[in-house]
Amino acid sequence: MFCTIFSQLFLSSAQYTQLCGNQLPGFIIDIHTGKPVDIDECRDIPGVCYNGVCINQVGSFRCECPLGFSYNDQLLLCEDIDECVNSDHLCFNNAFCVNIPGSYRCECTKGYSRSPSGTCVDRNECSEIPNICSHGECVDTPGSYVCICHAGFTVTEDKAMCIDVDECEQKPCGNGTCRNTVGSYNCLCFPGFELTHNNDCIGKTQPFR
Numbered sequence: 001m002f003c004t005i006f007s008q009l010f011l012s013s014a015q016y017t018q019l020c021g022n023q024l025p026g027f028i029i030d031i032h033t034g035k036p037v038d039i040d041e042c043r044d045i046p047g048v049c050y051n052g053v054c055i056n057q058v059g060s061f062r063c064e065c066p067l068g069f070s071y072n073d074q075l076l077l078c079e080d081i082d083e084c085v086n087s088d089h090l091c092f093n094n095a096f097c098v099n100i101p102g103s104y105r106c107e108c109t110k111g112y113s114r115s116p117s118g119t120c121v122d123r124n125e126c127s128e129i130p131n132i133c134s135h136g137e138c139v140d141t142p143g144s145y146v147c148i149c150h151a152g153f154t155v156t157e158d159k160a161m162c163i164d165v166d167e168c169e170q171k172p173c174g175n176g177t178c179r180n181t182v183g184s185y186n187c188l189c190f191p192g193f194e195l196t197h198n199n200d201c202i203g204k205t206q207p208f209r
């Protein structure tokens with residue numbers, strides 16, 4: 001059994017001849033008759049022709065691989081072809097390639113969804129997602145959307161949300177304590193100070209005597 005396809009794979013031809021003499025690969029010598037007998041590689045090699053069909057032949061064997069698979073003559077099995085690597089532009093117009101066993105498929109890129117005709121079209125996030133851009137207006141863009149925020153709110157870096165501005169960080173109250181609120185802020189004036197229409201605290205004017 002040693003002088004079979006296994007040893008052919010792992011030995012140089014000189015090493016093979018040294019170990020196996022002129023015995024033909026793919027045959028085993030019958031100890032009773034002394035004659036070479038075909039080895040059934042399909043039966044004797046574990047996992048041979050995996051994903052495909054093994055066909056024994058006199059002195060050898062072959063693997064028949066299904067569509068989308070190719071024969072790996074080192075591993076003796078049928079390997080999935082990664083169509084996404086081998087062929088550019090299998091998927092186009094806002095889609096990308098996903099390799100699957102025996103085939104591939106095209107998936108829409110982020111921000112796009114499959115239309116009834118099968119093409120990838122822009123999603124209108126503004127109408128599809130409830131409460132998107134709360135505290136602002138949603139504007140649809142190709143592949144995405146942006147939020148235009150109401151006063152007192154600022155847009156996140158990805159322009160996907162409006163978040164409250166903490167106006168107190170700017171210390172707007174002067175002689176008072178600032179309290180941030182959602183969309184605005186309040187000033188609580190220190191004793192002796194009063195709130196102006198500019199929402200800050202100034203000293204109370206002394207009444208004339």
Ligand SMILES: [Ca+2]
Binds near residue numbers: 061
């Ligand atoms: Ca054979």
Ligand SMILES: [Ca+2]
Binds near residue numbers: 122142143144
């Ligand atoms: Ca969009």
Ligand SMILES: [Ca+2]
Binds near residue numbers: 152166182
């Ligand atoms: Ca605020």
